[in-house]
Amino acid sequence: MSTFPVILSAPSGGGKTTIARRLLERRTDLGYSVSCTTRAPREGEVDGRDYRFLSRDAFHTAVDRGEFAEWAEVHGNFYGTLRSEVERVLATGRHVLMDIDVQGARQFHTAFPDTVLIFVLPPSGEVLKARLSARKSEDRERLLVRLRNARAELGEVGRYHYVVVNDNLDRAVDQVSAIVDAEGLRHDRVHEVEAQVEGLIAQLEQEIHVFSKDD
Amino acid sequence: MSTFPVILSAPSGGGKTTIARRLLERRTDLGYSVSCTTRAPREGEVDGRDYRFLSRDAFHTAVDRGEFAEWAEVHGNFYGTLRSEVERVLATGRHVLMDIDVQGARQFHTAFPDTVLIFVLPPSGEVLKARLSARKSEDRERLLVRLRNARAELGEVGRYHYVVVNDNLDRAVDQVSAIVDAEGLRHDRVHEVEAQVEGLIAQLEQEIHVFSKDD
Numbered sequence: 001m002s003t004f005p006v007i008l009s010a011p012s013g014g015g016k017t018t019i020a021r022r023l024l025e026r027r028t029d030l031g032y033s034v035s036c037t038t039r040a041p042r043e044g045e046v047d048g049r050d051y052r053f054l055s056r057d058a059f060h061t062a063v064d065r066g067e068f069a070e071w072a073e074v075h076g077n078f079y080g081t082l083r084s085e086v087e088r089v090l091a092t093g094r095h096v097l098m099d100i101d102v103q104g105a106r107q108f109h110t111a112f113p114d115t116v117l118i119f120v121l122p123p124s125g126e127v128l129k130a131r132l133s134a135r136k137s138e139d140r141e142r143l144l145v146r147l148r149n150a151r152a153e154l155g156e157v158g159r160y161h162y163v164v165v166n167d168n169l170d171r172a173v174d175q176v177s178a179i180v181d182a183e184g185l186r187h188d189r190v191h192e193v194e195a196q197v198e199g200l201i202a203q204l205e206q207e208i209h210v211f212s213k214d215d
Numbered sequence: 216m217s218t219f220p221v222i223l224s225a226p227s228g229g230g231k232t233t234i235a236r237r238l239l240e241r242r243t244d245l246g247y248s249v250s251c252t253t254r255a256p257r258e259g260e261v262d263g264r265d266y267r268f269l270s271r272d273a274f275h276t277a278v279d280r281g282e283f284a285e286w287a288e289v290h291g292n293f294y295g296t297l298r299s300e301v302e303r304v305l306a307t308g309r310h311v312l313m314d315i316d317v318q319g320a321r322q323f324h325t326a327f328p329d330t331v332l333i334f335v336l337p338p339s340g341e342v343l344k345a346r347l348s349a350r351k352s353e354d355r356e357r358l359l360v361r362l363r364n365a366r367a368e369l370g371e372v373g374r375y376h377y378v379v380v381n382d383n384l385d386r387a388v389d390q391v392s393a394i395v396d397a398e399g400l401r402h403d404r405v406h407e408v409e410a411q412v413e414g415l416i417a418q419l420e421q422e423i424h425v426f427s428k429d430d
Contacts, residue, residue: 011415119402121408121411121412121415122415124415125414125415125417125418125419126418128415128418128419129418129419129422140426143426144423144426144427147419147422147423147426148419148423150419151416151419151420151423154412154415154416154419155412155416157402157408157412158402160402161401161402162397162400162401162402163400163402163408164400165408165411174396175396175397175400177393178392178393178396178397178400179396179397179400181389181390181393181394181397182377182390182393182394182396182397182398183397185377185378185379185390185393185394186376186377187334187372187373187375187376187377187378193336193372193378193380196336196380197336197369197370197372199340200226200336200337200339200340200343200369201366201369201370202340203340203341203343203344204340204343204344204362204363204365204366204369205366207344207362208359208362208363208366211355211358211359211362212359
């Protein structure tokens with residue numbers, strides 16, 4: 001079976017992380033790639049499981065070598081997804097499911113053009129605002145940044161292949177799951193079908209040959 | 216919700232009709248279009264339900280006027296699908312599900328370019344041959360025609376968006392169902408999303424305006 005990366009993006013608080021977690025629990029044909037970061041490990045975090053913890057030097061060397069499918073700086077720390085890590089998971093026969101922001105998704109899609117891009121929309125502006133505000137946004141300046149980011153991210157919805165409205169979590173999870181199923185059946189992904197069809201045609205040729213000679 | 220036509224094609228006996236029937240029973244968001252034919256009604260067939268029974272003259276007039284999304288002659292009788300009938304079903308908020316041969320699918324796709332094309336493959340050449348032969352093919356000449364048609368149809372698999380292998384009927388039905396779900400979420404079909412996104416952006420603009428003035 002051919003495997004492919006699947007990316008969920010959403011404006012802050014759109015529920016993409018919850019959807020991804022649910023799907024990873026439910027489907028054994030999905031895997032996740034462990035990200036790299038330069039930030040210090042937190043209590044309980046295990047290197048290679050939660051993150052690969054890199055020094056800044058190691059991180060920037062990997063950037064310079066083009067080893068990241070996507071990377072970004074967030075609050076002074078660097079985060080990135082190694083191409084090799086994505087390829088490792090795909091090679092185990094699992095699709096790679098990631099939740100990733102709009103800019104990261106764009107970079108990632110360039111690195112892996114067969115990536116399926118899914119945008120998760122909040123059901124309404126009220127819900128979006130409530131979710132943005134609920135994030136301990138004591139600081140008005142930060143809330144403003146988040147609102148502006150959300151606005152910019154919404155403007156990128158046209159780049160995505162699918163749009164899922166997260167007005168009901170179970171339904172949204174089912175919808176993303178159906179997208180993964182359907183994408184696995186897309187003709188341009190089903191490489192093994194060609195061999196199968198050629199085999200079928202060869203068998204029919206033989207049959208036709210036998211029948212048409214049989215006079 | 217935007218609706219679209221879905222076509223299942225398969226080499227003779229590929230199970231496409233059974234899959235279509237199961238899905239029409241299961242999903243209320245799918246409908247079927249009643250075909251036109253010039254053949255005489257059989258016992259129990261109702262005009263407008265099983266077929267629209269047309270005279271040859273009426274049929275050919277409709278052909279000349281370009282009213283058919285697809286039509287063909289089969290054993291001296293004419294069969295066709297009216298564009299208006301497809302549009303009627305789509306307008307009721309249901310996707311139109313049809314099982315149709317490869318040539319008809321090609322015509323239909325030209326008439327309705329947003330059609331989703333699904334090819335149903337038999338699991339093996341043996342199964343395909345057995346299915347072709349099981350069709351009361353007393354006549355060797357006819358079996359040969361069927362084998363040749365099947366070979367030609369298999370050669371068209373590249374035109375289809377999805378390939379479903381019918382080695383397990385329940386699974387094949389589930390797979391076609393997932394394709395319909397996913398296609399309904401494709402960004403290019405989700406016209407109403409644009410309005411929704413614009414609404415979300417407008418609400419965020421307002422919020423940003425309020426917050427940034429609030430000094």
